[in-house]
Amino acid sequence: MDSIKSTLTRCALIGTACLMALPLFGCGRKQQAEEAAVIFDLPAEEENDKEDKHNSLVEIVVTPSLEPVVTPVPTPKLPETVTCEPTKGYTKKSGVNLRALPTTDSEVLDTLDKAVAVTIKGTAGEWTQVTVNDETGYISSEFVGKGSVPSVLTIDSVKRHNGVATASVNMRKNPDTKSDIIDKLDIFTHFTITGENKDWYEIEYDGERGYVSKKYSEASQGYYEAKDLYLVAQLVHQEAKYTSQDGLTAVANVVYNRLRSRKFPNTLEGVVFQDGQFSPAESESKLRSVRPSSGAVEAVLEVFARGKTILPSNVLYFRASRMGKEWSSARKYYGLYGGNYFYR
Numbered sequence: 001m002d003s004i005k006s007t008l009t010r011c012a013l014i015g016t017a018c019l020m021a022l023p024l025f026g027c028g029r030k031q032q033a034e035e036a037a038v039i040f041d042l043p044a045e046e047e048n049d050k051e052d053k054h055n056s057l058v059e060i061v062v063t064p065s066l067e068p069v070v071t072p073v074p075t076p077k078l079p080e081t082v083t084c085e086p087t088k089g090y091t092k093k094s095g096v097n098l099r100a101l102p103t104t105d106s107e108v109l110d111t112l113d114k115a116v117a118v119t120i121k122g123t124a125g126e127w128t129q130v131t132v133n134d135e136t137g138y139i140s141s142e143f144v145g146k147g148s149v150p151s152v153l154t155i156d157s158v159k160r161h162n163g164v165a166t167a168s169v170n171m172r173k174n175p176d177t178k179s180d181i182i183d184k185l186d187i188f189t190h191f192t193i194t195g196e197n198k199d200w201y202e203i204e205y206d207g208e209r210g211y212v213s214k215k216y217s218e219a220s221q222g223y224y225e226a227k228d229l230y231l232v233a234q235l236v237h238q239e240a241k242y243t244s245q246d247g248l249t250a251v252a253n254v255v256y257n258r259l260r261s262r263k264f265p266n267t268l269e270g271v272v273f274q275d276g277q278f279s280p281a282e283s284e285s286k287l288r289s290v291r292p293s294s295g296a297v298e299a300v301l302e303v304f305a306r307g308k309t310i311l312p313s314n315v316l317y318f319r320a321s322r323m324g325k326e327w328s329s330a331r332k333y334y335g336l337y338g339g340n341y342f343y344r
Contacts, residue, residue, distance in 0.1 A: 078102055079125030089120040089130060090149040091139070098137040102127035109137045110312040113221060115149050117308075133312050162220040163193040163201055164229075164305045169216035171208070175200035182210045185217075187297065188226035188233075193219060221307030228268040233292035233300045235272050238280035239318075240338050241293065246310065247338015248299035253311040254318055254342070256303045261316060310337075317343040 079102055094114040099106040102124035110133065112118075118130040118139070127138040165185045172179040175197040183205065185191070191212070195202035200211040201219075232255050240247045258264040258271045265271050273281050281287050302308050317331055318340040325333060331343040 076103070079127065081122050081124040081129055083122040083129075084120070086131075087120045087146065088148050089118045089128070090145045090147075091116045091118065092143050092145050096139055096143045098130070098132065098135065098139055100137055102129075102138040106138070109135050110314070112139075113307045113309070115221070115307060117149050118144070120144065120146065133310065135312065161193045162223045163191050163203060163212075163217055164220040164224075164301070165189040165191075165212070165217050165226075166301055166305075167216045169212050171203065171205060171210040171212050173210055175202075175211040177213075179211070182208050185212065186226055188224070188229035188300075190220060190223050190226065191217075218301075218305065220305040222304060224268065224304055229300050229304055230292070231272055231288070232268055232304070233296045234287055234290040235278060235280060236299050237290055237292040237296035238287065239278065240296075240340065243338025243340070245295055245299065247340060248295050249302055249310055250337035250340065250342060251318065252296075252299040252303045253309050254316060256309065257311065257313050257316050260313060263316070311342060312344075314344045315342050319343075 081102070091112045091114055094112075096112045096114075096116075097108045098110040098112060100109055101107075112132065116132060118132040120128055120130055121136065122129040123141065124138060126141055128141045128144045129136065129138055130144065165187055167187050169185050170181045171183040171185055173182055174180075185205065189205070191203045191205040193201050193203055194209070197211065199214050201214060201217055203210060203212055232252060235255065236248050236251045239251045255268070255271055259266070259268060265274055272278060272287075273284060280290075311334070315334050317327075318337075319327060321336060321339050321341050325341055327333075327341075327343060334342045334344055336342070
């Protein structure tokens, strides 16, 4: 019987401590102890004894419960855009990101090459708002120049630049049509420009120094093998032979975009002959026998040599308009050029 009472006493004491730990009840400790004693039928003196023993226990156990305070992270405030009269501008380097908002956390709308013409619309802090390729966004102001696109020969203040033959041209010993011919360069042949002399470029090609007429050559934005650019012109001719000049340029632009994309081969030949991509390239011998039109040649020069693209870098696909605009759900329609629909 004594052991039973001892056990009941402990239960009563635990219940008393719990009641005392809840300030919501507002009952006095003695009243709580008496209630517990009544419930468990304890003698009054035993109940009083246990109450005294638990006064100090409650002081230790009962601690305030504090909920953690969550401090909201403030949303960064974007700089206000101050508009201006539209003016000419250009990109100062390659790989410049055009972003949707004036912050480096914003979506990249396009990646631009060096010396791409833009229209300046305003400023936002350290950003410049521009329009290019029918898209308006922001470029870091340090990469934007004001005015017309400078000559490729002077944009970097260096003396050596890539050049390309825009037609078959003689490489001569001196800047004179009566000078000795060192070599004959085919269309799309690339060389290094080391200087200028009125209507002539001073060049280096195949270990030789000489001159070529500016009438049949020009500075280039990149360096490509002549045979590869000729192959692109053959493909462009076949894919858009009965279309406008913009239609030809857009097809060349897709090949250019694919060459720069990680999703496709990293050589022009690899891009053109990738399985299941361009129907005219299904027969390599047949495609290589094509004589490209002057329009196809001009389109390739415009995109690959001059760097004047008309499509954003993420436009990588096209199909004949006769097949309808709706394509795969993975293809986002961009626009119509010539007889083809183009997609991101």
